[in-house]
Amino acid sequence: MTASTIDTMEFRKALGSFVTGVTVVATTQEDGTPRGFTANSFSSVSLTPPLVSVCIGKVASSYPVFSDTSHFSVSVLAEHQKNVSGVFASKSPDKFAQVDWHKGVTGSPIMDGAAAWFDCETYQVIEAGDHIILLGKVVNFSTSSASPLGYCRGGYLTFSLSQDALAAASSARVGAILESHGGIVMLEGPDKVFHLPTGTKLDPASAPDSLRGVLSKLKIDAQLDFLFAVFEDAEAKAGAVHVYYRGQVIGDLPQDSAVRVVPLDAIPWAQVQDEAVSAMLRRYVKERREDAFGVYVGDANTGSVQPLAKSA
Numbered sequence: 001m002t003a004s005t006i007d008t009m010e011f012r013k014a015l016g017s018f019v020t021g022v023t024v025v026a027t028t029q030e031d032g033t034p035r036g037f038t039a040n041s042f043s044s045v046s047l048t049p050p051l052v053s054v055c056i057g058k059v060a061s062s063y064p065v066f067s068d069t070s071h072f073s074v075s076v077l078a079e080h081q082k083n084v085s086g087v088f089a090s091k092s093p094d095k096f097a098q099v100d101w102h103k104g105v106t107g108s109p110i111m112d113g114a115a116a117w118f119d120c121e122t123y124q125v126i127e128a129g130d131h132i133i134l135l136g137k138v139v140n141f142s143t144s145s146a147s148p149l150g151y152c153r154g155g156y157l158t159f160s161l162s163q164d165a166l167a168a169a170s171s172a173r174v175g176a177i178l179e180s181h182g183g184i185v186m187l188e189g190p191d192k193v194f195h196l197p198t199g200t201k202l203d204p205a206s207a208p209d210s211l212r213g214v215l216s217k218l219k220i221d222a223q224l225d226f227l228f229a230v231f232e233d234a235e236a237k238a239g240a241v242h243v244y245y246r247g248q249v250i251g252d253l254p255q256d257s258a259v260r261v262v263p264l265d266a267i268p269w270a271q272v273q274d275e276a277v278s279a280m281l282r283r284y285v286k287e288r289r290e291d292a293f294g295v296y297v298g299d300a301n302t303g304s305v306q307p308l309a310k311s312a
């Protein structure tokens with residue numbers, strides 16, 4: 001297939017296989033009123049200087065504003081902000097009246113509750129076919145622990161706990177591998193056996209036998225990021241499923257004699273008596289060392305791997 005024979009619909013479909021986040025790109029117009037649109041073409045560009053890019057279609061009604069602006073912001077939407085994406089992808093004349101936002105140092109509007117945001121001065125505007133590439137030099141940014149919203153093949157994706165996973169976990173052993181200050185949280189029993197925090201289901205925190213209930217009783221404030229392992233219990237009754245999430249402790253751990261933070265290279269394997277849990281933890285340590293959970297930022301020479309589940 002050559003450029004001249006490219007089927008636009010098929011091309012769009014192929015591009016849609018690339019999983020992205022969802023952002024709102026916003027600025028203030030000369031009269032001080034805010035302007036913004038939903039974009040998934042956001043990308044990191046350079047670390048030094050700190051540059052990001054976003055592409056704007058020339059047919060967008062806000063194109064003349066963004067092609068000429070001296071500053072703009074990019075808010076990376078959190079998974080509960082599908083409605084914000086919808087508002088800014090629309091032609092609504094009062095988009096900013098429908099969401100909560102505040103101004104950044106450049107004066108650009110930033111979405112409240114975003115997973116991250118970047119406040120930028122315009123660095124360069126590059127002609128690119130039916131779009132322009134807006135390069136921004138980041139002058140301020142912020143990140144939060146909120147799970148980001150994803151987008152692929154025309155639909156939204158969420159990366160945290162899905163309802164299906166919760167349903168599947170309703171009659172299982174549900175545990176967590178939680179990172180805190182470079183180690184993982186384990187509970188030491190009176191018999192000196194080390195366990196991971198577990199419950200018989202995930203929610204609610206008010207149920208003492210749920211994972212969230214167990215964590216709440218231990219006063220561990222944790223964020224469960226991703227499903228890490230699902231396996232059947234070979235020894236116990238058939239169909240007993242173990243579901244383990246990985247996540248991180250928010251803030252400090254309580255001074256509880258049973259709660260230990262075990263460095264990844266010093267897990268007391270002899271005291272982890274459950275073989276399946278031990279095998280799962282060995283995989284976790286290996287993947288953590290290899291940064292297999294990481295997202296690559298940069299290029300082969302200057303890039304670095306940013307761990308997704310970095311401890312707080």
Ligand SMILES: Cc1cc2nc3c(=O)[nH]c(=O)nc-3n(C[C@H](O)[C@H](O)[C@H](O)COP(=O)(O)O)c2cc1C
Nearest residue numbers: 037038039040041055056057060061062088089090
């Ligand atoms: C998930 C999603 C991603 C989008 N990404 C872009 C993008 O990267 N660039 C763009 O110009 N339009 C993008 N759009 C379309 C614009 O948000 C849409 O055309 C919007 O109406 C433009 O606002 P405006 O008419 O006020 O300029 C996207 C829409 C959605 C739903």
